[in-house]
Amino acid sequence: MSVGGGDRLGPQTKAHFPLLGRQVRGRPIVYLDSAASSQKPRSVLDAMNSYYETINANVHRGAYEIAAQATEAMEAARTAVARFVNAPSADEIVFTKNVTEAINLVARSWGGANLGPGDAVVVTEMEHHANIVPWHIMAAEKGFELRWIGVGPDGQLDLSDLDRLLDGAKLLGVTAMSNVLGTLNPVRRLADAAHDAGALVLVDAAQYVPHLPTDVQALGADFLGFTGHKMCGPTGIGVLWARAELLEAMPPFLGGGEMILDVRKDGFLPNHIPHKFEAGTPPIAEIVGLGAAVRYLDGLGMDRVREHEVGLTAYALRTLQDRYGPELAVHGPSEPACRGGVLSMSFRDIHPHDLSQVLDDRGVCVRAGHHCAKPLMRHLGVPATTRASLYVYNDTADVDALADALGAAGEFFAP
Amino acid sequence: MAGLEDLYREIILDHYRNPRNRGELEVPPAVQAVGFNPLCGDEVVVYVEVSDGVITDVSTGGQGCSISQSSASMMSTAVKGRKVSEVRRLVRAFKHMMSIHGTGIGGAGDDLDDDGSGGNGAADVKLGDLEALRGVVKFPVRIKCATLSWNTLVQAIDETFA
Numbered sequence A: 001m002s003v004g005g006g007d008r009l010g011p012q013t014k015a016h017f018p019l020l021g022r023q024v025r026g027r028p029i030v031y032l033d034s035a036a037s038s039q040k041p042r043s044v045l046d047a048m049n050s051y052y053e054t055i056n057a058n059v060h061r062g063a064y065e066i067a068a069q070a071t072e073a074m075e076a077a078r079t080a081v082a083r084f085v086n087a088p089s090a091d092e093i094v095f096t097k098n099v100t101e102a103i104n105l106v107a108r109s110w111g112g113a114n115l116g117p118g119d120a121v122v123v124t125e126m127e128h129h130a131n132i133v134p135w136h137i138m139a140a141e142k143g144f145e146l147r148w149i150g151v152g153p154d155g156q157l158d159l160s161d162l163d164r165l166l167d168g169a170k171l172l173g174v175t176a177m178s179n180v181l182g183t184l185n186p187v188r189r190l191a192d193a194a195h196d197a198g199a200l201v202l203v204d205a206a207q208y209v210p211h212l213p214t215d216v217q218a219l220g221a222d223f224l225g226f227t228g229h230k231m232c233g234p235t236g237i238g239v240l241w242a243r244a245e246l247l248e249a250m251p252p253f254l255g256g257g258e259m260i261l262d263v264r265k266d267g268f269l270p271n272h273i274p275h276k277f278e279a280g281t282p283p284i285a286e287i288v289g290l291g292a293a294v295r296y297l298d299g300l301g302m303d304r305v306r307e308h309e310v311g312l313t314a315y316a317l318r319t320l321q322d323r324y325g326p327e328l329a330v331h332g333p334s335e336p337a338c339r340g341g342v343l344s345m346s347f348r349d350i351h352p353h354d355l356s357q358v359l360d361d362r363g364v365c366v367r368a369g370h371h372c373a374k375p376l377m378r379h380l381g382v383p384a385t386t387r388a389s390l391y392v393y394n395d396t397a398d399v400d401a402l403a404d405a406l407g408a409a410g411e412f413f414a415p
Numbered sequence B: 001m002a003g004l005e006d007l008y009r010e011i012i013l014d015h016y017r018n019p020r021n022r023g024e025l026e027v028p029p030a031v032q033a034v035g036f037n038p039l040c041g042d043e044v045v046v047y048v049e050v051s052d053g054v055i056t057d058v059s060t061g062g063q064g065c066s067i068s069q070s071s072a073s074m075m076s077t078a079v080k081g082r083k084v085s086e087v088r089r090l091v092r093a094f095k096h097m098m099s100i101h102g103t104g105i106g107g108a109g110d111d112l113d114d115d116g117s118g119g120n121g122a123a124d125v126k127l128g129d130l131e132a133l134r135g136v137v138k139f140p141v142r143i144k145c146a147t148l149s150w151n152t153l154v155q156a157i158d159e160t161f162a
Helices: A003-007 A010-014 A042-055 A065-084 A099-114 A133-142 A162-166 A187-196 A244-249 A284-300 A302-327 A352-361 A374-380 A396-412 B010-017 B066-079 B084-097 B128-138 B140-160
Strands: A093-096 A120-124 A145-149 A169-175 A200-204 A223-227 A238-242 A260-264 A267-270 A328-331 A342-347 A367-369 A385-389 B031-037 B042-051 B054-063
Touching (some): A010 A396, A042 A065, A099 A133, A099 A169, A099 A200, A099 A223, A099 A238, A120 A133, A133 A145, A145 A162, A169 A187, A238 A244, A284 A302, A342 A396, A352 A385, A352 B066, B042 B140, B054 B140, B066 B084, B066 B128, B066 B140, B128 B140
Parallel strands (some): A200 A223
Antiparallel strands (some): A093 A238, A223 A238, A260 A267, A328 A342, B031 B042, B042 B054
């Protein structure tokens, strides 16, 4: 790909995002932390404002016009989200608070009903804590075994022992794209192997859905979670997609209003899916915002988004290599086509907190820390990394600003 | 707007590059405590040896950023050879300086004075070189880096007398 390949989307989309017009310490903001949370385009902010200004009312059961319009807006967003990930039915889209809640829902509801002593759940060493801790909690309660797929060279999963790990497993939990390494995992291959072994597959797609065209059916997943705020949408809204028959069979997660068909003094009858899993008033404006985010990304075209990010990632890897050589390590796959635009860096022996502090002084926003992946940090042998992550609005100028700021940090902390 | 020079004072960078009292002590007679900063994965190990109410030796290990490492180094030089009662007063004074409330920037939610004593009785304590860490308060996310080794020191002292 040409050097300018990364500029395909960035410069034209930047103007869609009001926050990216601001300055930090007299310099234009360089936002490179979209793996933590993306910025929001004007269309998403407008959709949420418009909801509050014109049709704000509680959804379902309202007999008046704006309540019906609010319900319609929410369900239209559900349909748009279903189409965005090629779900067979909008009934399979459960709105949650975030991916964390989506995975906890599966662990608590499906896991509570299906896991016990003698069973096993398999996860990978590169999972986010959100796909580890819920299984630790349930394992302590239910007495099943938690098994680990390790990480091998070049930030790829070590699948040499996969058959043994899956033997007797009931669920495989895997991230579609590592939030630290950027690794795109072979989800389809893992799903086929898991299904052959009689296990279901839960995919943490928090870093995948915002960046690549997603087809839950082609991936072979049984459960797949993602979150709105990493894909141009608001915070507080996430999605659990699961196959309808699984959702039908699972017990409710939270109890309350909306998730019931009938309540008597001696029990209750749960609502149909997806409402069975959506107790209480939902975050309506956020759902509307997520619908607008999906429309925005559809407008850009997810194929173009992916192409843009591969080009920009290649430019970034090349620029950092040219400028800093072996002094700067970018963890994860070296081939841009095998990874997302997440660049976890170790620069000389400068601690990530110190590095990110100097970057911040130059308006460059990156994340420092363990990125909620402590087992992976231990595997890499580092306490933390400095992570820059790319999205639709980033361009080669942002990458250049990062490279310059790293140089300034190197001078500041020169021995 | 606080600049980098407010945070990275020369004396801090010196302690970071040339940490004092770095390493391990034999346990026992020393007592060891480990502190974690869950935000960034930093960890600090503090060894203290107490004899007749005096900290006769102190050493620190672990890994972390320049602020946590230099603060640990400065802490070790500040407490070595001093009475435990004096050290407890020094810890209070240091944590008071490290609290947003303590330096008068304002804002609620100070959770650093977890012994509930605030800065009371600590005003007369001389902080000396530790004053260099005062600028950390202008970077609130870094306060926990600076206080990590001090909280771990208190843990080790408390264990000594447990």
